[in-house]
Amino acid sequence: MTDLFPMKVGLSRRRPNRPIPWQAGAATLALTVIMLLVVSALVFHSHTAGWLEQRATTNQVRAKQAHAAAEAGLEVALAVLNADSGTPNRATYLNASETEAGKFSINATPIALTGTPGAGLSYSVTYSLVSPDVAPADRFLLTSSGGSDCTDVNTLNSCSGRARVSQVVELTPILLNPPAQPNDRITVAASFTNFFGASRATVKALTNPITTGTYPNPSPSGLVWYSGNLTLSGTVASAGSPVLLVVEGNLTIPTGVVLNGFVYVIGTVNCVSCANHSIEGAIAIDVEGTSNLNPSDVRFPNDGANGPLARLRTTAPRFAKVIGTWRDW
Numbered sequence: 237m238t239d240l241f242p243m244k245v246g247l248s249r250r251r252p253n254r255p256i257p258w259q260a261g262a263a264t265l266a267l268t269v270i271m272l273l274v275v276s277a278l279v280f281h282s283h284t285a286g287w288l289e290q291r292a293t294t295n296q297v298r299a300k301q302a303h304a305a306a307e308a309g310l311e312v313a314l315a316v317l318n319a320d321s322g323t324p325n326r327a328t329y330l331n332a333s334e335t336e337a338g339k340f341s342i343n344a345t346p347i348a349l350t351g352t353p354g355a356g357l358s359y360s361v362t363y364s365l366v367s368p369d370v371a372p373a374d375r376f377l378l379t380s381s382g383g384s385d386c387t388d389v390n391t392l393n394s395c396s397g398r399a400r401v402s403q404v405v406e407l408t409p410i411l412l413n414p415p416a417q418p419n420d421r422i423t424v425a426a427s428f429t430n431f432f433g434a435s436r437a438t439v440k441a442l443t444n445p446i447t448t449g450t451y452p453n454p455s456p457s458g459l460v461w462y463s464g465n466l467t468l469s470g471t472v473a474s475a476g477s478p479v480l481l482v483v484e485g486n487l488t489i490p491t492g493v494v495l496n497g498f499v500y501v502i503g504t505v506n507c508v509s510c511a512n513h514s515i516e517g518a519i520a521i522d523v524e525g526t527s528n529l530n531p532s533d534v535r536f537p538n539d540g541a542n543g544p545l546a547r548l549r550t551t552a553p554r555f556a557k558v559i560g561t562w563r564d565w
């Protein structure tokens with residue numbers, strides 16, 4: 237019995253089995269690799285998502301810029317259609333009808349209206365008839381293509397952003413209610429709104445007012461606004477291209493002057509020894525003004541489709557957007 241006791245003691249002091257050191261290191265390494273893979277996947281996913289978001293934002297900005305350029309093209313084209321002078325003007329793209337006042341046709345070789353708003357943007361606008369079978373017409377379709385991020389602003393093919401918008405525009409006369417009876421050739425104490433259908437400020441904003449002076453000869457046609465006193469000279473406009481003349485000051489008509497169209501005077505009219513028919517059309521003197529005109533000084537023409545007053549629908553028109561016809565692609 238005593239011989240076995242030390243053996244029992246010895247057996248009780250044995251230590252339990254422990255893992256070999258290299259096995260513990262392998263587990264740590266495997267766990268670390270897995271964590272690195274997970275972190276790498278997260279970083280890659282975050283980078284990809286950020287890159288895609290950046291691309292989407294860039295494309296969205298380019299699309300908005302191209303759309304803004306196309307809209308700018310529409311506004312410029314509308315301004316050109318309402319321009320009687322300057323370069324370009326309405327005559328660059330449209331021909332006035334010779335048989336029907338207030339109607340136009342597209343030029344035989346229409347040229348696209350192009351422009352560069354800046355910052356790598358460009359636009360190109362084309363004019364077309366709303367109803368191809370009806371010409372001349374008083375409605376036209378404007379189609380504007382806009383580009384952004386253009387390497388060459390002279391060609392939309394070089395633009396990474398593209399957009400297209402269209403708008404129908406319609407001719408509306410500035411002289412909304414022209415004199416229609418021979419007895420209306422001279423109207424005293426006239427109302428500007430009754431003739432033009434709008435206030436002075438609204439109509440004046442459509443023009444580049446001319447300061448006091450002598451009406452130029454040869455003279456322009458269409459809507460002309462003088463902001464001061466005016467003395468006429470020579471033959472003003474013509475029956476085929478009459479003038480819609482507004483004078484905020486006093487108007488002097490010397491001997492031998494012939495004016496074709498409609499004149500609205502806010503000040504005093506002084507006709508100096510006027511011969512018969514100094515005005516081929518009609519004249520109106522505002523409630524603020526006075527006049528020494530005689531009935532024989534104004535000849536109200538046989539104003540059919542091509543008379544001076546009817547022609548004002550062609551020579552002094554205003555194109556406006558037709559509500560509900562705007563479209564984008």
